[in-house]
Amino acid sequence: MTAIILAGGKSSRTTKYKAFMRVGREKLIDRVILNLKEIFDEVIIVADEKSKYQEYGLKIFIDKVPNKGPLMGLYTGLLSSSSDYNFAVGCDQPFLNTDLIKYMINKELDVDIVIPRIRGQIQPLHALYRKSCLPFIEKNMKENRYSLYSLCKSAKVGYIEEDEINSKYDIEKAFFNVNTDLDLLKAEELI
Numbered sequence: 001m002t003a004i005i006l007a008g009g010k011s012s013r014t015t016k017y018k019a020f021m022r023v024g025r026e027k028l029i030d031r032v033i034l035n036l037k038e039i040f041d042e043v044i045i046v047a048d049e050k051s052k053y054q055e056y057g058l059k060i061f062i063d064k065v066p067n068k069g070p071l072m073g074l075y076t077g078l079l080s081s082s083s084d085y086n087f088a089v090g091c092d093q094p095f096l097n098t099d100l101i102k103y104m105i106n107k108e109l110d111v112d113i114v115i116p117r118i119r120g121q122i123q124p125l126h127a128l129y130r131k132s133c134l135p136f137i138e139k140n141m142k143e144n145r146y147s148l149y150s151l152c153k154s155a156k157v158g159y160i161e162e163d164e165i166n167s168k169y170d171i172e173k174a175f176f177n178v179n180t181d182l183d184l185l186k187a188e189e190l191i
Contacts (some may be wrong), residue, residue, distance in 0.1 A: 001039075001040055001083050001086065001087065001105065002041075002082060002083040002087070002111045003036040003088075003089065003163070004073075004074065004081060004086050005029070005089060005091050007019045007046065007047045007053065008063055008086060010108050013120075016094075017052075018092050018178060019091040023094045023184065023187045024191050028093075028094050032092075033058070035062060035096040035098055036100050039098055040087065042082060042083065044060070044081065045081060046065065046077045046080070046152035048063070048095045059080070061077065064079070068125070071137060071140065071150075071154075074088050074129060074137065074140075075137045075141070077135070085105075085130050087127070088124075088125060089169070091127055091139070092177065092178040092179065093125070093176065094188065095174060096189055097170070100169045101148045103160075103165065103169075104128055104160060107158065109154075109158035111151075111158035112129070112130050112133045113127055113130070113157045114128040114158045115127035115158070116159070116161045116175070117162065118162045118191050122152060123175055124149065126174075133151065136151055160175075170173050180187075
């Protein structure tokens, strides 16, 4: 199984490039990579520029079509992955819970996507995707729909509901992502 880190965002809601913002002493992406390497044999990065991530010694891929958002990043990652099953995550999630990710992997649902739903909201950048999603992504892109949410309406989805995981995992931290400078301050408090 492969982990796909989506790191091609524009960081438009922060004053710095998101992947390299620091929480504690570590860059956000360092924390994500460290957690994913505990579980996955292959970790790849989909980014806007290869040179930014060369130091990590991972396979780096550039979006097939630039500036189309996370759906294009997922598409590029699935095409580039050597695995049928893939865990996709943003580069801005400093508190990934490896036990929760393993729990998701072990659900063994016969679906295209396994995705948590927290407070009624799906978590598309903390989800498992099979390569069987590729035709659905291509269809959505042909129709100029570049939302991960539109993909979830097209493909066969298995949801992991909040009440199923809330008692076992700290979901506030597990799904926390840094979108703004204020989020970064909150992340510092959560360490």
